[in-house]
Amino acid sequence: MDAVTSAPARIILICSGKGGVGKTTLTANLGIALARLGERTVVLDADFGLRNLDLLLGLENRIIYTAQEVLAETCRLEQALVKHKQEPNLALLPAGNPRMLEWLTPDDMQRIVAMVAERADFVLIDCPAGIEDGFKNAAAAAREAIVITTPEVSAVRDADRVIGLLNTRGVAPVQLVLNRVRPKMMASQEMLGVDDVTDILALPLVGLVVEDEQVIVSTNRGEPLTLNGNGSPAAKAYQNIARRLRGEDIPLEDPSKTRKGLRARLMNKIRKTTGLF
Amino acid sequence: MTLFDFIQRLLGRQKPSGTMAKERLQLVLAHDRSDLNPELLEQMRREILEVVQRYVEIDIEEGDVSLETEDRVTALVANLPIKRARPLPALVAAAAAVGMAQAPDAEAPQELAVPLASEPTEESSTAKSD
Numbered sequence: 001m002d003a004v005t006s007a008p009a010r011i012i013l014i015c016s017g018k019g020g021v022g023k024t025t026l027t028a029n030l031g032i033a034l035a036r037l038g039e040r041t042v043v044l045d046a047d048f049g050l051r052n053l054d055l056l057l058g059l060e061n062r063i064i065y066t067a068q069e070v071l072a073e074t075c076r077l078e079q080a081l082v083k084h085k086q087e088p089n090l091a092l093l094p095a096g097n098p099r100m101l102e103w104l105t106p107d108d109m110q111r112i113v114a115m116v117a118e119r120a121d122f123v124l125i126d127c128p129a130g131i132e133d134g135f136k137n138a139a140a141a142a143r144e145a146i147v148i149t150t151p152e153v154s155a156v157r158d159a160d161r162v163i164g165l166l167n168t169r170g171v172a173p174v175q176l177v178l179n180r181v182r183p184k185m186m187a188s189q190e191m192l193g194v195d196d197v198t199d200i201l202a203l204p205l206v207g208l209v210v211e212d213e214q215v216i217v218s219t220n221r222g223e224p225l226t227l228n229g230n231g232s233p234a235a236k237a238y239q240n241i242a243r244r245l246r247g248e249d250i251p252l253e254d255p256s257k258t259r260k261g262l263r264a265r266l267m268n269k270i271r272k273t274t275g276l277f
Numbered sequence: 278m279t280l281f282d283f284i285q286r287l288l289g290r291q292k293p294s295g296t297m298a299k300e301r302l303q304l305v306l307a308h309d310r311s312d313l314n315p316e317l318l319e320q321m322r323r324e325i326l327e328v329v330q331r332y333v334e335i336d337i338e339e340g341d342v343s344l345e346t347e348d349r350v351t352a353l354v355a356n357l358p359i360k361r362a363r364p365l366p367a368l369v370a371a372a373a374a375v376g377m378a379q380a381p382d383a384e385a386p387q388e389l390a391v392p393l394a395s396e397p398t399e400e401s402s403t404a405k406s407d
Contacts, residue, residue: 153298153305160306163349189293196299200306202349274287 009117010245012124013142013171017158019129021150022179025215025224026238027126028056033226033242035089039121042081044113046138047128048096057084058222059092066094067112068104077115086227106140113141122245131161139169146206148177151192160201175206177241182211186256194254207241209234210255307344311351318344325355332368334360 014027024047031043044067045053054060065080081091093116096104104112117123125142128134139145145166149159159176166174178197185191198205212234218225225235226242240250285291308314313321322342329335335357342355 153302156302157305157309160309164310167349186295189295191295192298192302193295196295200299200302274283 007121009120010122011113011117011141011143012122012245013127013139013145013166014124014148015127015135015138015145015162015166016129016148016155017131017160017162018149018155021155022148022177022209023129024052024056024126025219026146026148026177026179026209026241027053027124028224029226029235029238030242030245031057031090031092031122031124032084032087032224033239034122034124034245035084035087036226037242037246038089039246040089040119041122041124042091042093042116042120043124043126044116045092045094045126046109047126047134048094049098049134050128051094051098053126054082054092054094055222056219056224057090057092059084060222063092063094063097066096067108068096070115071104071108071112077119081116104137106137109137110141131165135162135165139166139171142171145171145174146177147174147201147203148179149197149201150180151178151182151186151194151197153192156192156197156200163201163203174203176201176203177207177209178205179209180211181208181255183255183258186254193256205252206244207237208252208255209237303346307346307351310346310349311344313344318342326357329357331363333362336360 014023014030016023024045027043031041034041043053043057045051047053048066054063059082062082065075067080069075070077070080081093084090084092093112095109095112113123113125125138127138147159147163147166149155163174176198178194181194182191186193194205194208210233212225212232214225214230214232215234218227224238225232226238243250282291286293308318325342326335326337326340336359340355340357342353342357345352345354
């Protein structure tokens with residue numbers, strides 16, 4: 001972990017406004033995927049009241065210290081960073097514990113992130129839901145952001161609020177991940193389409209994740225999908241996001257428009273004109 | 278989709294829900310971003326119409342003032358079909374009423390009848406900060 005030779009760390013806020021759209025799942029999977037690509041990655045759980053990143057990464061039993069103790073100088077940063085067993089390039093740092101009465105200030109956040117950034121290539125900040133203090137704290141140290149949303153009116157509306165706040169804070173670039181895409185429903189126009197969402201939010205898309213039951217299975221196990229390299233659609237989507245973040249040019253395909261064979265194309269056409277199936 | 282929905286859609290009576298979602302979102306976001314509630318917008322609409330009416334006769338029923346959003350820029354778009362320009366004396370009276378120092382000259386009425394289509398005024402903004 002020599003900090004001398006490397007470029008400054010990318011500090012990325014992962015936020016959504018609305019809760020339950022997949023922030024933490026994205027953070028966990030992206031963290032693993034980046035680490036696998038050789039990037040020294042730290043995921044920071046800024047949601048200290050309802051922290052869950054530890055659970056998704058399977059690290060819930062290994063947390064002893066948090067950013068709070070590091071800032072209070074009761075422990076060193078290395079002691080608080082929880083290294084992932086299978087993926088040593090990845091470490092987790094919880095911002096605080098649920099018993100904390102007072103949250104750190106945006107200033108504290110900047111201090112801890114600066115410390116972490118010295119020894120990492122990527123710092124992913126898992127933002128709490130909402131746009132109140134929790135968001136403001138998490139956003140204080142972020143340079144860039146990924147807004148994650150689902151193709152639902154409430155999630156898109158909340159995402160729009162968050163994007164507005166990020167813009168006024170000068171966080172850039174802000175990129176979009178569209179989660180829980182259901183190609184069939186999109187094809188029959190019973191769901192907001194990919195283009196609809198990108199038009200409305202006017203953000204560049206960095207990833208499309210199709211609805212995938214494997215996500216639930218992996219959450220149950222505490223092993224992010226990107227860890228086992230299994231070929232599930234969501235796993236691939238997360239891996240592709242990681243690669244795009246590193247600057248690789250991987251085309252995005254709208255799953256509701258992809259053509260497979262003549263039959264699928266025909267069915268698509270019928271579906272589009274009639275809305276049947 | 279139920280069979281009933283399907284038939285409704287074939288008959289063109291119902292839009293697909295995805296399309297409705299987009300339309301509803303665009304409307305609500307235009308309001309969110311400008312921070313104008315429907316009540317204020319309605320008040321503004323009435324006042325704008327009032328001012329315009331001093332100069333030209335417009336079709337109130339057809340008149341439309343709304344917020345539209347594209348690429349995160351919200352615009353106030355007014356589409357006010359003009360029936361005809363007001364006669365000169367009425368214009369002078371209107372000018373006097375708003376306390377203008379000078380009456381407009383003779384050619385003005387024709388010129389005022391210009392923007393039939395939309396005239397986007399700018400009102401940008403994203404959500405407010407802290």
